[in-house]
Every structure is written in structure tokens, then in C-alpha cells.
Amino acid sequence: MIAPTPTPAPAETRPHLLYVAWGFPPSRGGGVYRTWATANAFAAAGWDVTVLAAPRETFTMSTGIDESLERTVDPSIEIVRVPFHSAAFESDLRRWPRSRATAPELWNVLSSRRERKSFPERTYGGWRSALESAALEVHDGHPVDLVLGSANPHVDFIPGHVLHERFGIPYVMDYRDAWQLDVFSGARLSPEGSAVARWERELIENAHAVWFVNEPILRWHADLYPARADRFHVVANGYDSPPEPTDRMPSDQGLVFGYVGTMSAAVPVDRLVAGWRLARTRSPLLAASRVELWGHLNHAGIPNEAIARQMSTFAENGITYHGAVAKKEVGAVYTRFDALLLVLGTGRYVTSGKVYEYAATGLPIVSVHDPGNAASDVLRDAAAWYPVADLEPSTIADALIDAADAALDQTPEARATAREWATQFQRGRQLDPQIAALHTMVDDRRRTEAAR
Template sequence: MKNVLFIAYYFPPMGGSGVQRPLKFVKYLRQFGWNPIVVCPEPGLYSHFDESLADELKEIAPDIYRVKAKTLFHSTGSDSKRIDYIPDFITQKIRRVQRLFLFPDNKKGWISPAVKECFNIITKTDVDLIYSTAPPFSNHIAASEVSKQSGIPLVLDYRDAWLNNHFMDEMFDWQKKKMKKLEKSCLKQASGVTGLDQFMLKGMKEVYGKQFPECKVISHGYDADDFKDHTSSSLDYQEGKLNILYSGLFYESNQPDVFLKGVSQAIRNGYFSKGEVHLHFQGGIEPRVKRLIQKLGLADVCTNYGYLPHQKAVANLKKADLLWMISNFSSEHKQIKSGKLFEYIGSQKPILGILHKGAAAEILQSYGGGFVAKVDSAVDVATKLHTIHDVWKKGELPAAKKDYVEQFDRKGLTGELAAFFDEISSMSQPRFS
């Protein structure tokens, strides 16, 4: 069994979408000959604490080394505590201020403690490979430093693009140059890179050219075990109505306005009545969105469950009639930004994606049970909802293609990652110097 030093800032007992990919890789890697040694922060203040993920981690029982991260929400090193919901407009302002001073991100204070702990591990354990998943990109800085000093091959995993990320659009030229220098230094040290889709990796290759390491697409996915779980659903299913569910938070890049306006317009146009549809939200709704729901007259057809443990959230996916998602990113950013799509796919339920052209839209079009609406058109959303409602009334909602769905099973994806690890670990040093 080979050992991989697995650097992940987001890890249980923290909840949220950023935890799923590293957790599921850790769950299955041993089945493919790799023992993960996890380096992550000590518990601190979390906006989402998920007991179901903490319990799952206990069952996996990997080697975990937790360090004091010295970041805003982990500075105390205290027991895990959940912090109240912070309005998105406040978090946006905080992020903009932090981006002026903290490079590569607001987790910079975690780099030094993580590097120190990694070397403590290396002195006691034979490590064959270093793996880092980002964001935060501070993970990659830490991992590349450990690789540089130890000579251990490095694989960098990108859940989001770094230089080609939409948040770079808000930065000054001097900030972009600094970010490019940081990313270039990490890639120079890396022997391999994994990313969610071909659009992401292609964009990076165009920037860095020959300096770009060996790369492989390993998409987000779903864990089939989660969908076998017998956790009871908490969804307040409305009989005789089309039950539509959104799972997750709303950020500045995926606000629900066009969807809600599309529902309102569909009702005004007579496509269906308010009594024929119900909207469910799990993850939390900020006050601005609640006001919009009131303004559009949809309050009596909406239920907000707030943040739910992962297993309950998955149970609700299975019970709903239709799932929906939105990505308002510029059409220039075609890569997949959310793992939500793949959890939806795991449910094998019909999905409405409000999306630009790109990887996510292509996946939905191949899925079998997918519908795609334009991100800037409430009219198009209303039209798609009309179509969906009509086929639902007839009991003819399209089914997912099971053979297509199975390619996104987390266990199989972990097998692909392990095979890539085997390839990279055979190299005695980073491929590019």
C-alpha cells in the first residue's frame, strides 16, 4: 500500500460542497492501493457543521493530522461551533478587502502550519506522493513547498480554476500578475494536475503552455452509497403539485432571480396555477431573496428548510419531482463550478439547469433527464417550466440514462485518480524544471 499525503483545507466535520470531493476520495483510495494521510485544520468556527459527514469519517477512519490554521474562522483551535448565516453582501465586501492583502486567498495563514505538519509526517512515514485539492489555493502553495523541499512527486487538483477564475475579473492587473506568478511556481513543481473538465484544463494550458504538467480530467461525482442510505426525507412533499427543489446556498454568481421570475411569469401566462407547483429550498435563503419571493407573490408556494445534514439533503433530492440549478458565470467561463450537478445526477431525477453553454450544459443534454434554460431569460425559464409541467402531468418526465450516470460514481472516479497516482509516483522527480 502506497501513502499519499492528502492536503485539504475543507474536510469534515466541516459541511458544505467543498468537503465532498476530498472526503469521497479518502473514502475509496485504499481500495485502489493508496493510503491517504490527511492534513487539514483543527475544528474552528464553521458556517456549516455536518454530523452525518463526521460520522462517515469515523467509519472510514483515515490517518488525520489537524493543525491550527491561523485563519479567520480557525484561529482559536477550539471545538467546532456553527456560526450564524452571514448575508452574502457582507461576505462579498469581506472577500474584496481580503483580496487586496491576502495572496493567494484568505486561507494564507494555514500555509506555514500545514507545511510544518507535513514535514513532521514525512520524517516518520514513507510518503510516495503529495496531493492537494483547491480552492483554497493556499493548499497548492503549501503542497508545492513540501514537494520542493522533499522531492516527493506532487499532484495538484483543481475544483475551480485559479488564474482563469471569474473572481480574477474584479482584480487589478498587479494582483493578476502576482496570482499568475504564484500559480506558475506551483505548476512548475507539480508532476501532475487533475481538473473537473476539459474547459478548465484547456484554459490553463493556453496560459502556461509547455510548462503545464501531465493532466487528467476527473470530474465531480456522486457517492452511490449516499443514495442507498435509508435516511427519511424531511421534504414537505405537496401531493398533486410539481415539487421543485433547489439544494445549496446562493452566491453572487448563482442568484435565483431569473428562476423565481420565470416561475412568476409562467403563472401569469397561465402555464400552470400557483396551486399546481411548490418550490423547496434547502441550504438557506438570504433576506434579499426572501424579499424577492414576497414581491413576486410566491411566498405561499415556497418552503425553506435551511441547512440540512448531507444525508437528509440527499434523501430530499430523491423525493422531489424536479431539481434545478443555476450558474450566472460569464459565458467566457465555461467550466463546471458546482458539485451540485453531480449529486443531482446521482438522484436520477429530472434536472432543470439555467446555464450558459459549456461543460455543465453539455452534461445535462447527455443525461437523459435534463432541461437547459438561458441564464438571462425569465421567458425561457417560464417556457421550460411549462414544458416540464405538461410532461409531469402526463406522467412522462424523462428518465436519466443509467449507463451515463454511472460514469460519475465516486468510487470509479477514485479508481481513475489512483491510476493517475500510480503513473505520477513512478516519476522520481517533478516532470518540469
């Protein structure tokens, strides 16, 4: 059961959260829905929330923005835009120094070294000083009770570290991804004794809690830091609100398969296309059907080369690309589909936030990803899930054909049952218990300090 929204507390008693999220709305980058939802959830639970984030211009000049998402940020939240400068986000060639223009490779190496000198994180390390100053200024004006950093970038953990060291303020580390773990290959990225390893060990050693998006990532870190594993929690992404129920009636004259999400270079769109092409030769129903792809073509503003090459074959295979979709319009897009395509990069630790939203539609889902992905754990008990044993075209084709048959036969009642099953993945069910526990911790600390 989702906890009821508490009665707002008087301003002088509300706990104050300092939330650090480089990619906060209007960013449309990876993880932004989690940062948006988390800040809103704390505000709804009666906290004063101050967000430290990168300037809007950082996103308008690089990844692009979603203003519709920005408009749904709780108006009580104070957003402090902390100056951010990085060569990776400087796309205006007129602002490049002559040394960069004439010797870009050498200049990039030297720039990276400067950034990592402050904090061992490429592109973002140089933000440390500005973040520290901003955190101290916020605390001076409105004392902070808790710091929550959302990474990556991992420099977002710095304000928690600083306020804890100076004032004993507790902090929580929210890993949307992982710092030392490559979630696709499973390899460790930084050797023991490296600057990254030393920083992570110290941060985890002093954290009040550490959040991870799935159990496999938590277990990997628990093996690395067994003495602190009791502070680790899975806080899955979940979905924010159920997509609108569709009143489409699947037709044997042709179905619509849909994909909604970012198509980065790690997403095996080529495997999907190969499997789809083969399935159309085996099934008259699929020969009359089509695929719609919705979303950005990379996390950055430039389409990845792999998808660009594939697009030349789309039209002849009944595949259309419809571009990006704003947050407020996503629910309506799902009503266009009879079945869904969950296409993910390979990796035991890969879940993807979209899997929860997909489940909430109640539509049949074809998983075009390694069966060992963590997304498989989410859908294992779903009534209309069609996974693949491998990424060979023939295997994918079989799953597509089975899902098409299921979509044609799915009744409104069966879809409603599937939607009800997916309510377990509502984001509130993930966040509310954690927020309630943190509120109790803050109240206890206040009572203890008052008694001294």
C-alpha cells in the same frame, strides 16, 4: 467500468498519501464532498492517507458543520488538524484587539498585508508556516510518497511544494476552482509578474499532475501553460451514490419542483422566482404546483442579502425554504420531487457538483442558468433536460411548463433509463483511473530508488 477494490497491501508496502484539504469534514463548505470522497477513495484503493486540515473549531465558529459527513470518513485515515488563525474567521468580538474594534477597516487592511506576506492569498496566506511544519513532521514520522493539495485555498499546495523541493516527492494540484481565473466572468484575476502568477507558474512547472473539474477550466490553463498541458487532467466531481429512486406518481393536481444546493449571491434565485411566477399564470398545472428549496443560504454562515430579500415573496408564489440538509439525508430529499431546478451563477467555467447528482435521479431538470455554462456540457445528451436560451422570465416560464408536462408523462421505465444514462458520472469513474495511475508512478519510483 469502475476498477474493482484492490486487495489491501501489507502495511509496509502501502503508498502514503499526504492529502491537504483546509475544508475537510466536518466542514460543510464548498468542495467538501470532493475532499471527503477523494481521501476515502485513496484509502479504499490501499493507500495510507494522512490529511492536513483546519481545526474543527474553525467551522463550528463560522460556516457550520455536517457531523454526519464526518462520521463517514474512512476510519483508517489519519487527520492532522493544523492550527489556523485568520481575522476573517474570528467572530467572537470579545477576542478582538482594541485596535480592530476601534478602527476595523484599517486593521483589516494591515491584517491582510500580514497574511499575504507569507503567501499571496487573502485570509489563508498566514497558514503557510504551520502547514510546512506539519508536512515535514508527518514525513519524518511516516515517509510520504505523494502529496495531493485540494484548492482553494491555494495555500493547500504548499506542502507539496516543500516536500518536493526538499525530498523530490511528487505532488498533484487539484483545482476545485481556479486561482487566476474568475469562473463567472472569465477574466484573469492576477497580471503576469504578480506574486500569484509567479507562484502558480512555479507550482504547475513542478507538479506531477494538475486536476481540473471541467474541460473549459483545463483549456484556459492549457493556454496559459502550454508546456505543461500534457500533465493536465479533467477529474469531474461526479456523484458519490445514486439518490434513492422515487416511487412518486406525478399528479395533475400539482407537482413539486426541487432545488438542492447552496444559494450563494451568484445563484439567480430572483430570476427563478420571476420565471416561476409567470409560469403559474400560464399553466393551471404549475399554478397548483410548488417549489421546495433545500440548502444553505451562503457558503459562509450568514445568509446572503439577495436571497433574504426574495424570501418575502416565497409564500405567495408557492415557494418554501426547508433549510440545510445533511449529506446522509440528501438522497431521501430527492424522493420528494417530480422535477429539479438547476439554478447556477453565470459563467462559461461553472459546472457545480450538483449537476451530476441531479442527473442521477432520472427526473426532468430545468436549467436556470446561462446556456454557456459548463453544466450544459454535462446535460446536453440527457433525455429530460429543459435548458433556457436566456434568463428572461418568459424563457424560464416556458422551460418550467415544458418540464412540468414531461414530469407528468414520465414513466418509471423512462426514469430508470435516465438514471442508467447518468451512471457515467459516478465519482469513482473519475477518481479510480487517476488513483491507479498514481499508484503505478509511486511503485515505479520505489523500484528505481531501490535499484540505486
